[in-house]
Amino acid sequence: MTVLHRPHSSALSRGRTAPPLFRAVRASVHDRAWAAWGATGIVGVVVAGLLITSGAGGVSEVDLDLVEHASRAHEPVLDGVALLVDRLLGPQLGAALVLLLVVAVWVVSRRAAAAITVLGVAVGPWAAAELVKLVVQRDRPDPGLLVDPLIIEPHSFSFPSGHTALATGLALALVLIAWGRRRAGVVIAMCAAAVAVVGLSRVWVGVHYPSDTLASVVLGCSVVALALPPWLRLLDRVQRRSRTGHPIGPSAPNSIPTIDQGRTRA
Numbered sequence: 001m002t003v004l005h006r007p008h009s010s011a012l013s014r015g016r017t018a019p020p021l022f023r024a025v026r027a028s029v030h031d032r033a034w035a036a037w038g039a040t041g042i043v044g045v046v047v048a049g050l051l052i053t054s055g056a057g058g059v060s061e062v063d064l065d066l067v068e069h070a071s072r073a074h075e076p077v078l079d080g081v082a083l084l085v086d087r088l089l090g091p092q093l094g095a096a097l098v099l100l101l102v103v104a105v106w107v108v109s110r111r112a113a114a115a116i117t118v119l120g121v122a123v124g125p126w127a128a129a130e131l132v133k134l135v136v137q138r139d140r141p142d143p144g145l146l147v148d149p150l151i152i153e154p155h156s157f158s159f160p161s162g163h164t165a166l167a168t169g170l171a172l173a174l175v176l177i178a179w180g181r182r183r184a185g186v187v188i189a190m191c192a193a194a195v196a197v198v199g200l201s202r203v204w205v206g207v208h209y210p211s212d213t214l215a216s217v218v219l220g221c222s223v224v225a226l227a228l229p230p231w232l233r234l235l236d237r238v239q240r241r242s243r244t245g246h247p248i249g250p251s252a253p254n255s256i257p258t259i260d261q262g263r264t265r266a
Contacts, residue, residue: 021114024180031229041222045215049136049159063209070204071146082201089163098122113235122173125220129165133157149206160216161208167198168220
């Protein structure tokens with residue numbers, strides 16, 4: 001009698017694909033609505049910036065009045081907090097915070113696509129803010145008009161705030177990770193409070209107008225709303241292609257039975 005041995009096939013483990021990324025977020029994403037909101041928000045921020053720069057609506061006067069009031073209200077503790085925020089979200093430490101979050105996501109999830117998605121969500125709003133600055137070209141508050149400017153920036157543009165845009169991106173990345181999990185509401189509330197603190201700090205130190213920081217939040221949310229749905233669809237297509245490249249079933253090479261050369265007599 002010939003003895004047949006069927007080794008355990010590894011094709012199933014190789015053929016299995018990981019579950020979709022950010023499944024809870026996908027349930028809330030409506031591609032057309034998000035695209036419409038995102039495009040409207042981006043265009044609205046650019047148009048608003050151009051109108052403000054042209055002097056329409058008296059926004060600049062109100063903005064400057066609020067910055068002047070903040071400059072007269074300085075206190076040592078609040079000054080220290082605002083300066084700390086300025087350093088934390090500056091180019092060097094801000095990049096380090098983004099990198100730390102991306103590495104943490106990769107280590108926990110072991111999925112490069114998740115880390116890349118978080119990277120895009122975190123950095124996208126800041127990159128968009130830098131581009132809009134070049135289009136709008138709004139000057140920063142004149143430090144000569146302020147009682148106590150804590151920071152005097154070299155000539156650079158003000159609208160929208162890069163620090164606030166980076167804070168918005170980091171907050172949205174954390175919300176993306178936490179969405180659908182326990183305590184998601186707490187994470188969202190903490191992220192919203194952190195973004196508000198960053199926005200207020202930029203006005204407090206005298207380098208941005210309130211409308212700059214508000215525009216950054218709108219722009220950041222709009223960029224993510226516009227870009228996230230097509231990016232998730234792209235990841236789905238890549239996953240489907242990888243799945244078809246690893247067949248599962250009897251046709252898999254390792255599922256072919258082998259015949260033991262040894263024989264036993266009945």
